[in-house]
Amino acid sequence: MIRRIISLFGPKPTVLRDRFLQRFDGRMIIMHEGLSIGWVSELLKEAGGGGIFRFDVRQSSSGSPPPIEWLAHRWVMSQSLPLPLLLRVQGEELQLRHLTRNGSPVHPSEINWMLPEMDAGRVHVYLRCSGDGFLPERGIPVSDNAVRFELDGEYFDL
Numbered sequence: 001m002i003r004r005i006i007s008l009f010g011p012k013p014t015v016l017r018d019r020f021l022q023r024f025d026g027r028m029i030i031m032h033e034g035l036s037i038g039w040v041s042e043l044l045k046e047a048g049g050g051g052i053f054r055f056d057v058r059q060s061s062s063g064s065p066p067p068i069e070w071l072a073h074r075w076v077m078s079q080s081l082p083l084p085l086l087l088r089v090q091g092e093e094l095q096l097r098h099l100t101r102n103g104s105p106v107h108p109s110e111i112n113w114m115l116p117e118m119d120a121g122r123v124h125v126y127l128r129c130s131g132d133g134f135l136p137e138r139g140i141p142v143s144d145n146a147v148r149f150e151l152d153g154e155y156f157d158l
Contacts, residue, residue: 011064013074013132020067021129024089029053029068030099031076032084043108052111057083075134079125081142086111088118092129097122101145101158110158113147 011019030043030052043049057072065073076087076096084105085098095118099106114122124142127134146157 013070016065016067016070017129017133020071021089021092023067024053025091027051027053027089029055029087029089030084031055031057031072031087033058035084035105039105039108043111046108046112048112049108052086075127075136079127079136081124085124086114088115094127094134095123096125096127098124098142098145106145106147106158110147113149113158117147 028051032054034056035043035054040054043052055068055072057077059069060073061069075094076085079096081096082098082100084100085096088095088097097114097118099111121139123139124145125139126137128137129135148155148157150156
């Protein structure tokens with residue numbers, strides 16, 4: 001009971017948002033509901049893969065949540081994207097792109113192929129700072145998660 005009362009007077013949403021943005025600006029986070037050891041091993045083999053923070057959305061603390069948990073449960077999960085998903089933090093904008101194809105996680109090597117596409121706007125959801133939280137803006141359809149790449153002047157979709 002006392003924890004509930006204390007949580008009512010916990011950090012304001014703007015404080016949680018600002019703490020999250022300050023901590024993760026310029027970084028990437030994979031939000032998931034459990035990843036296989038093999039998938040994580042492959043991720044760690046990729047250039048920069050060890051620098052991608054991973055957060056299991058099944059985590060839930062009692063009382064005031066840490067900023068990443070607040071963001072995951074209040075803003076990311078409400079977008080109804082398949083998990084795992086890649087969240088990229090750039091200033092006051094978050095870019096979300098799910099990492100599944102045909103109901104299964106893509107190979108971690110595809111993340112590096114997705115990054116230039118995200119720069120070009122191939123993102124499923126943008127979350128932009130607004131009010132006490134974020135304003136979601138839909139991008140490409142959830143059903144579209146093809147990776148387009150060029151090889152010898154021809155374009156291919158994975």
